[in-house]
Amino acid sequence: MSSAVPLSVAAPAVIAGLSYLNAKTSFWYDWLLVRSVIPTGLATQLREMRGRLNAFYLLEDRAKNSSTSSVTFLKFEGRSYTYAQTYDRVLRYGAWLRKNYGVKPKDIVAMNFENSDTFIFLWFGLWAIGAKPAFINFNLTGSVLTHCVKAATTSLLLVDPNVVDKVSEDVRRDLDSVRIVVLTPELERDILATEPVRYPDEDRYEDRGQNMAALIYTSGTTGLPKAAIMSWAKTILGAGVVSRWLGWRPGDVFYTAMPLYHSSAAVMGVLNTIECGKTIAIGRKFSATKFWDEVREHDATIIQYVGEMCRYLLGAPPRIDPVTGKNIDKANKVHTAFGNGLRPDIWAAFKDRFGIDAIGEFYAATEAPLAMFNLSKNDHALGAMGRNGWLYDLVMSFRMAVIEVDTETNEPIRDPKTGRCRKVGAGEPGELLHRLPAGDTSERFQGYYNNAKATSSKILRDVFSKGDAWFRTGDTVIWDNEGRVFFSDRIGDTFRWKSENVSTMEVSHVMGLHPAIHEANVYGVELPHHDGRAGCAAVVLNGQPDEITMRSIAGHVTKALPPYARPVFLRILPEMGEATTATLKHQKHSLRTEGVDPTKVDPATVWWLKGGEYVPFTESDWKVISDGKARL
Structure with a gap:
C-alpha cells in the first residue's frame, strides 16, 4: 500500500507550516531588508571604485537612458519636467554658477529656498560642477540665520524671492563678506539662456564615500543649529535602500510637502525617486487644507509624512464632494504612506480614514550612521519605528x-x-x-x-x-x-517625578487618545521646593477648555496613567506654533524654560490637577507653591 500523502492534503499543510514559521521568525521581512541593504551596499562600493559617488551621474544616466529620458521626473505647481529636461536645466544652472560667480569644485554654496523646481535645479547644478550645497532652513531669521550661513564657511548665499524678507539689513551687515544673490524671475531667465555645459568628470571626482555631499542642519531645539555632514555614502545608502524596500510599482508617483532642506525629503524623497527612475511631485510647503488636493492633482501613490503632519490631517474636517455630498477622504490613489514619527494613537485612524494600505515608518537622522524600517500592513507592528526577524536581529x-x-x-x-x-x-x-x-x-x-x-x-x-x-x-x-x-x-525628555521615571512619549500617547485633545506635547517643569520635575502638557484642544471637558480629561489621565505620570499642569495653546520645528517635530526646550511661572506664561492658559480635577491655576496658587506650602 502506498504511503504517499495526497497533494490536496500536503500542499495546505506545507503552506500552513511555512506561514507559521514565517510568523515566528519574520523571515520574509528579513529577506526584504537583506535584498534592500546588500545590493545598495555593493552599489556604494562600486560607485566609489569608479569615482562616480556624485548623484549627478545617477540623474545623467536616467536622462540619457532611452527607457527613462522621457519619463516625468518632477512635478511642481502645474509644471513638469522629464529626466532629460531636468538634466538640461541642471547643466545650465551649474554653468551659470561657475561663469557668473566663479563657483569651483569643492566650494560650499548656501541655499535659502522654499520647496520648488528651482531648488532642485540649483542643488543638482552645484553637484554638476563639483560644488556642495548647504541647505538653509528658510524659516530662520536674525542671528540664527547668520550663524548657519557662517557655519558653512561660504562666500555665496542664494536666496528665494519668497523668503528674501528673512534676510534683513542686520543679517546682511553681519554677512558682509558673503555675496547674497536673490534668484528673481529675471535672473532665472538669464540662467535658462545660459549654454548647458557638462564639465569634466575630474571636477566631480570623490575618492571616498565619507566625503561631504551637502550640509544639512539640525533643528537646534536646545541651541544653535549644527551643520551635519551628509556624506556621499549616506545619499546612496539612504536612497538606495528605501527605493528597494518601498517596492515601487509601475506608474507610482511620490508626493512630498516636507522641506527639501531636510534629509528626509531630499535623500529619501528626491534621490530615492531618481534611484528607480520614477516621478516625484513636491508641494511648496505643507498645508493641511491643500495636502490631499495636491495628492489627487498629481495622482500620487506614495506620500511622505512626519507624525504631526498626520495628526493635522486627521484633525481637519472630512472632505465632502460639493456635487454628490459624498465623503471623499478615500478618493485618492495612495497605497503607501512613508515617513517617521507616526504615533501609535493615530496610526490606525490615519490608515483607515484615508484608505491607505501600508505604513512605511523609518527611523534615522541626518548625521546618524544607522536606520531602521517598519513596512506595516497590519496591527502587529503598529507604532514601531523599526522591526526585524531573528536573522536580521542576529546580524544587527x-x-x-x-x-x-x-x-x-x-x-x-x-x-x-x-x-x-x-x-x-x-x-x-x-x-x-x-x-x-x-x-x-x-x-x-x-x-x-x-x-x-x-x-x-x-x-x-x-x-x-x-x-x-x-x-x-x-x-x-x-x-x-x-x-x-x-x-x-x-534623552533629556524623560524626567523624574516622585522618584519615578516619566516617559513624555508614553504620556503624550495616552493624552492623544482623549477625543477633546488634538495635540499634546509633554515635558517636565521645575517647581520651588520640589525635587525632580512635575509633568506638564502643552495641549491643543478640539474645542474650548470648559469645565466638562477639563473634568473629562482629568478622569482620562487618572484612569490611564499611574499617579506619578499624570500631568500636574496643562497649558492650553491655540496651536503648537513655535513649539514645533519646521519639520513639525515637537520642541520642549522653550516650554520647559517657561514652566508655569505666571511671570513667564499667561496664567489664564494654565490648569492644574487639584482634587482629581483640572482647575484654573492662579497666581495665588503659584505663591503657595513658591512658599513651600503645596503638596503635589
Whole structure:
C-alpha cells in the first residue's frame, strides 16, 4: 500500500507550516531588508571604485537612458519636467554658477529656498560642477540665520524671492563678506539662456564615500543649529535602500510637502525617486487644507509624512464632494504612506480614514550612521519605528545595542566594578547605540562641519570593551522580543517625578487618545521646593477648555496613567506654533524654560490637577507653591 500523502492534503499543510514559521521568525521581512541593504551596499562600493559617488551621474544616466529620458521626473505647481529636461536645466544652472560667480569644485554654496523646481535645479547644478550645497532652513531669521550661513564657511548665499524678507539689513551687515544673490524671475531667465555645459568628470571626482555631499542642519531645539555632514555614502545608502524596500510599482508617483532642506525629503524623497527612475511631485510647503488636493492633482501613490503632519490631517474636517455630498477622504490613489514619527494613537485612524494600505515608518537622522524600517500592513507592528526577524536581529546585534541611562544625568549607567555599560533586557527602555570603527570613527560618522566638540559629544567610548566606540543616538527605545523597536523618548525628555521615571512619549500617547485633545506635547517643569520635575502638557484642544471637558480629561489621565505620570499642569495653546520645528517635530526646550511661572506664561492658559480635577491655576496658587506650602 502506498504511503504517499495526497497533494490536496500536503500542499495546505506545507503552506500552513511555512506561514507559521514565517510568523515566528519574520523571515520574509528579513529577506526584504537583506535584498534592500546588500545590493545598495555593493552599489556604494562600486560607485566609489569608479569615482562616480556624485548623484549627478545617477540623474545623467536616467536622462540619457532611452527607457527613462522621457519619463516625468518632477512635478511642481502645474509644471513638469522629464529626466532629460531636468538634466538640461541642471547643466545650465551649474554653468551659470561657475561663469557668473566663479563657483569651483569643492566650494560650499548656501541655499535659502522654499520647496520648488528651482531648488532642485540649483542643488543638482552645484553637484554638476563639483560644488556642495548647504541647505538653509528658510524659516530662520536674525542671528540664527547668520550663524548657519557662517557655519558653512561660504562666500555665496542664494536666496528665494519668497523668503528674501528673512534676510534683513542686520543679517546682511553681519554677512558682509558673503555675496547674497536673490534668484528673481529675471535672473532665472538669464540662467535658462545660459549654454548647458557638462564639465569634466575630474571636477566631480570623490575618492571616498565619507566625503561631504551637502550640509544639512539640525533643528537646534536646545541651541544653535549644527551643520551635519551628509556624506556621499549616506545619499546612496539612504536612497538606495528605501527605493528597494518601498517596492515601487509601475506608474507610482511620490508626493512630498516636507522641506527639501531636510534629509528626509531630499535623500529619501528626491534621490530615492531618481534611484528607480520614477516621478516625484513636491508641494511648496505643507498645508493641511491643500495636502490631499495636491495628492489627487498629481495622482500620487506614495506620500511622505512626519507624525504631526498626520495628526493635522486627521484633525481637519472630512472632505465632502460639493456635487454628490459624498465623503471623499478615500478618493485618492495612495497605497503607501512613508515617513517617521507616526504615533501609535493615530496610526490606525490615519490608515483607515484615508484608505491607505501600508505604513512605511523609518527611523534615522541626518548625521546618524544607522536606520531602521517598519513596512506595516497590519496591527502587529503598529507604532514601531523599526522591526526585524531573528536573522536580521542576529546580524544587527553586533552593530546596535540598547543600554541603561541615568535620567538625572542623561549619562549611561556603568558597572561600578568594570566601568562598562549595561544592556537593557527585551521590552525595557534604554538608549540606542550604533557601533563605530574604533580607530577611525569618521568612516561611519562624519559628524558636524568644523565642530569637533559637537562631533565628539556623540561618540561614547569604552562601552563594552576598552577602546570601543559607539554613536549615541540620544533616543531611548524599547526593543521587544518580537523584533519590534518602539521609540520611547529623547534623552533629556524623560524626567523624574516622585522618584519615578516619566516617559513624555508614553504620556503624550495616552493624552492623544482623549477625543477633546488634538495635540499634546509633554515635558517636565521645575517647581520651588520640589525635587525632580512635575509633568506638564502643552495641549491643543478640539474645542474650548470648559469645565466638562477639563473634568473629562482629568478622569482620562487618572484612569490611564499611574499617579506619578499624570500631568500636574496643562497649558492650553491655540496651536503648537513655535513649539514645533519646521519639520513639525515637537520642541520642549522653550516650554520647559517657561514652566508655569505666571511671570513667564499667561496664567489664564494654565490648569492644574487639584482634587482629581483640572482647575484654573492662579497666581495665588503659584505663591503657595513658591512658599513651600503645596503638596503635589
